Amino acid sequence: MRFLAALLMWLVTTVALAAAVPANWVQARIVDEDGYASLAASAARDHRLQDAMAAELTNQVVALAGDKGYTLNPQLTRQVADSYTRNSGFPGQFAQANRIAHRWMFTGAVQSSNSTDQWLIDVAPMLSDPSFRANLGNLDLQVPDTLTVPITVDSPELRPGKLRPLATWGPWAAIGTAALTAVFALLTLAAARSRGKAMSALGVSALLVGAAGWAGIEVGSRYVDAALNRTTGDIRTVAEVMVATGEASLHQWLNITLLTGGGLVLLGVVAAALGGARRRATADPSSATSVRLR
Known part of the structure; x- marks a missing residue:
């Protein structure tokens, strides 16, 4: 029963992390005006x-x-x-x-x-x-x-404030997904019998999310190309560079996620090994005291 609870917490943590990474990147680099300006400067x-x-x-x-x-x-x-x-x-x-x-x-x-x-x-x-x-x-x-x-040709799909809901709810989504990830990660550690193995499992979650993010960017490139077709003249080149800069920024976030995942896996393996050695030492009969019969 405890294993099933830990497994469920791990699955929820993985899903929450998969939502938290892009949500926080979008908030920091696209929705936030200063973040977008920083991206443009890059x-x-x-x-x-x-x-x-x-x-x-x-x-x-x-x-x-x-x-x-x-x-x-x-x-x-x-x-x-x-x-x-x-x-x-x-x-x-x-x-x-x-x-x-x-x-x-x-x-x-x-x-x-x-x-x-x-x-x-x-x-x-x-x-x-x-x-x-x-x-x-x-x-x-x-x-x-x-x-x-x-920047774009006339289109009825483009209108002032089209992304206002994202500006309204984006910060809440970023904070909420990050908080859920942290809470369920702690619950995973609490529910697991072995903290080391649970930590390694959380590292695997981060590795899965990072790899899925890289794959998602590749799949989404076709939709980005379709959006770029709305741009005009030299501004298309500007838009292409902006998109490429955004992708590079997201790749950095995903790389950090992958590195964090790899670090958690290594820490979990070390912790599991030390925990196993401690349990074996506890299980051995004590030989510190001997009784001599004279």
Whole structure:
């Protein structure tokens, strides 16, 4: 009966851990605005994203200059944009520009009065950056407070605040799954006859979850590709790099899960071995005292 109880607790722990790892990653890196901005800053260090954003910024500044009556050389402007996206301040600017896109999807903040069925990114902070404007000479280009570029094509499935429920319940799901994992892991240890074997079993749970997570990412890549087909122009490259950066971040979490699982298995084996040696020593008859008959 005790074995069955420990087995049931172990199964529940494994399921809870399988939910806790992705739930906490999504909360930390996608739902949380600061976490998403940090992810964007990491992606902005990739040369492919820098090249794509340089091309998009070139298009935007040439169009903005044209509206003001100036004719800019696209090649020279592209050199300025390349220099900007390669400097150390670009990741922070790119992260800031992505915050408005995050707010649009997770809070419903309207980005543009002309388009509510597109996910947009605000490039105004980048065009307003002193390092960018300094290379444009004395052109009187007044960058608006907000200058949005569409990330996706128009789609009725995309609307402001579509992911608001995730922003509302995501933190609770992350905390709840983590708490359930901890509680049922302790119950597994309490129900098991051998703490060492129970610890090894919990390590196996972590190994299973980590391996399943890697496999799940591979299977889910086809759906990610379908979602990327909604993106437009150079922004598609930006989206691809963002997705790749997100996958790398999730891989790190899964690797930590695998390493933790391997460590628990080793600790459990050592604990089980020491426990077995202690029980054998207790079972041996004492030979410390002898009786002499004279």
